[in-house]
Amino acid sequence: MFIPPLAKKIMASLLLVVLLFSIGCGPAGFKEPITKFRDSSAVVIAGTKIYLGELNKVERGNYILEKASQRGPIKLDELEAVQVFSKEGLQARLDALDQLGAYGELLLKLVNSDAPEKVKAEATNLGEAIKSLSNTVSGFSGADDANFKAAVGPVANIVGQIVNLIVEKKISDALTKAINNGEEPINALLEAIRSDMVIAYERKKSFFSGTRVFLIDDYRNALDKGADSDKLKTLAERIRAHEDRWEELGNANPSEAIGAMKKAHTALVKYAKSSHKVTDLASLVDAMEAFAARAKSIGQSIQALREI
Amino acid sequence: MTRLELIKLIGDVLTRIDVLRGSLSPGEPNRIALDGIRKDLDASQLQLSKNQFDDNTQAFIKATAELDAINADLQETIKSINKVAETLTNLKRLVAAVDGIVGAVLPIV
Numbered sequence: 001m002f003i004p005p006l007a008k009k010i011m012a013s014l015l016l017v018v019l020l021f022s023i024g025c026g027p028a029g030f031k032e033p034i035t036k037f038r039d040s041s042a043v044v045i046a047g048t049k050i051y052l053g054e055l056n057k058v059e060r061g062n063y064i065l066e067k068a069s070q071r072g073p074i075k076l077d078e079l080e081a082v083q084v085f086s087k088e089g090l091q092a093r094l095d096a097l098d099q100l101g102a103y104g105e106l107l108l109k110l111v112n113s114d115a116p117e118k119v120k121a122e123a124t125n126l127g128e129a130i131k132s133l134s135n136t137v138s139g140f141s142g143a144d145d146a147n148f149k150a151a152v153g154p155v156a157n158i159v160g161q162i163v164n165l166i167v168e169k170k171i172s173d174a175l176t177k178a179i180n181n182g183e184e185p186i187n188a189l190l191e192a193i194r195s196d197m198v199i200a201y202e203r204k205k206s207f208f209s210g211t212r213v214f215l216i217d218d219y220r221n222a223l224d225k226g227a228d229s230d231k232l233k234t235l236a237e238r239i240r241a242h243e244d245r246w247e248e249l250g251n252a253n254p255s256e257a258i259g260a261m262k263k264a265h266t267a268l269v270k271y272a273k274s275s276h277k278v279t280d281l282a283s284l285v286d287a288m289e290a291f292a293a294r295a296k297s298i299g300q301s302i303q304a305l306r307e308i
Numbered sequence: 309m310t311r312l313e314l315i316k317l318i319g320d321v322l323t324r325i326d327v328l329r330g331s332l333s334p335g336e337p338n339r340i341a342l343d344g345i346r347k348d349l350d351a352s353q354l355q356l357s358k359n360q361f362d363d364n365t366q367a368f369i370k371a372t373a374e375l376d377a378i379n380a381d382l383q384e385t386i387k388s389i390n391k392v393a394e395t396l397t398n399l400k401r402l403v404a405a406v407d408g409i410v411g412a413v414l415p416i417v
Contacts, residue, residue, distance in 0.1 A: 209326040
């Protein structure tokens, strides 16, 4: 599956935590589950971004389809009114995902023993970006942004503190803070995004379902009007292709992937805080295997939907 | 039932309505009735999607419990093309219940 470069900047913010504790003292073999988490998170983020990016597109499509079915006029003001998120709200969510990815990337570099001096500029840039996002979101007053807005503040606060420690070269303090204070706000932000994804999925489902009827009606109308066989074949092919997409949609629910990611994140933090016994590692491996399998399956379906 | 569960419930009903719609010609009276119900429910789902609210209030919990009961009746008939009349009756009850919830939690809409 193709993963956009930005999405490759995994939310290792979540797993960082584990790395820190594991380096030098964890049992051999911890790297594999952590790598799995990183790779699977990249898949989940890529899918989430596709859905978020398409949410308003789906609403526009739904509106246009409905008007076409009713042979009614299409109006731009109505077209804008049906969109779930404002342009600013949508962009803020995409920015939040990007910045979590950048945060994880930054922490990974530290864990991988890059010199703190090298990442100082990166940390400074991230700190400014987080501050900017927080300021933008604090100005949101729409009812559609309430949960997201509530979740961004605490994440911006803790990530801001961690970034400041990195800039001050207090690396050990930064990592400790990431482990002890990062889990709850980051999981809350993931939950807010998961809720948005439930809505995105349900609205897409409604659009796809309505489209099924629209295409069937088209075929039926052409049949009633005595269309030639080429025309009927073309319309039948459209039905076939959409039915394939409809079937695939059932397996492409990004909210399930985010839910799995939250569970995996919690398992990582649990491991980070454990005494790293063999049984702790076994639990971690099981959790990561389950997450990887779920992320892979959903990621493939989301990608397949775009290709059909 | 939470707000998200309500949105999902409406989504599932919409897909069942579409299966029925797709089995009827656009000019048939039952099809026209189903088209109208579909439009109403889709609009309600969109409103619930665009607005976040407290779904822990007693009023919301009570209203969605009633909706659950109506949905149970609906599930008895909606999968059969031969029970369209009963399905339409249940769908109208469901639309009224959803409208009531939307009106209660989103009074400005």
